[in-house]
Amino acid sequence: MIDLLVAGGGPAGLATAVHAALAGLETVVVEPRHTPVDKACGEGVMPSGVRALAALGLDLPRGHPLRGIRYVREPDRAEAAFADGPGLGVRRTDLHAALARRAVEAGVRTVTGRVGDVAQDAASVTAAGLRARWLVAADGLHSPLRRRLGLDAPVGGPRRYGQRRHYRMRPWTDFVEVHWAPAGEAYVTPVAEDLVGVAVLSAVRRGYDDHLVDFPALRARLTGPPANAVRGAGPLRRRARRRAAGRVLLVGDAAGYVDALTGEGVALALASAEAAVRCLTEGRPQDYDRRWRTLSRRHRLLTHGLLACAGRPAGARLIVPAAARAPAVFRAAVRALS
16 A cells, blocks of 8 residues: 555646655656646746745756736736745746656656546545555646545636737746736736747637737737647636545645636645645644645635626726735735735
């Protein structure tokens, strides 16, 4: 019997596996796809996420340093620099590949397959033909394991979707720019010296180029050719009734997700991975749900608040002017999230 089985070999699952291996747990990751996997991701890692990657002993992949966050709705702008070092704009595929290499170095074993049915008893959990003391479900936003375990919770409100494309050009900024329009937002993230990622988030279902029409100043800046096809994801918001069921813990997006609006997805996934492994090694798995709520509380509150404003046309028009008129408040919010 192994110590830990991890369902999902994305960044959250690999981070969990590395933490577990470094803590002396025999760990196996089950993943159906070949690494690296590309997804519709904003690709901005907050400073706390950069520190979490370094704590894993990861050689940080090449990318582009991020100095802070800038909100844009012409003619108003508001920006705030991160207080505790830079963030990192990095292609998801590069980050995924770096985490996969680190997992191999740490002694994690990866098998190709899917975790389907899960059987538990008082001492173990059996899935994918393997028996382990614990199972971590890190199988993503639409987690099949969360659903099978009866942990899915209803989600209300508008259903938001994301789309992302890269442009082959030199970045014009070292900030993550968030451009606001009544129907949604566009997120600009420099991810290399010659590559810029642009993601759009909205509750309006339409094509990527149709969304860009709402951002004429941004569209005028995108002078480089598209570097790849558009990728989409959603609906984004997901809720879990709790983060644990018997000997199974939910980590990363599988644990619940509010929205990509504040850009903390990777940082929260890394934090939840560390918290889950710490609870297991301390013999306190029952503490994980409370720890997850604590580490994600600030993010959830701020994201819910921004979504409530952005979901109303009048609110979307006022967010950037308000941030520009209260720079200290905006700076505090950015630093709280970073």
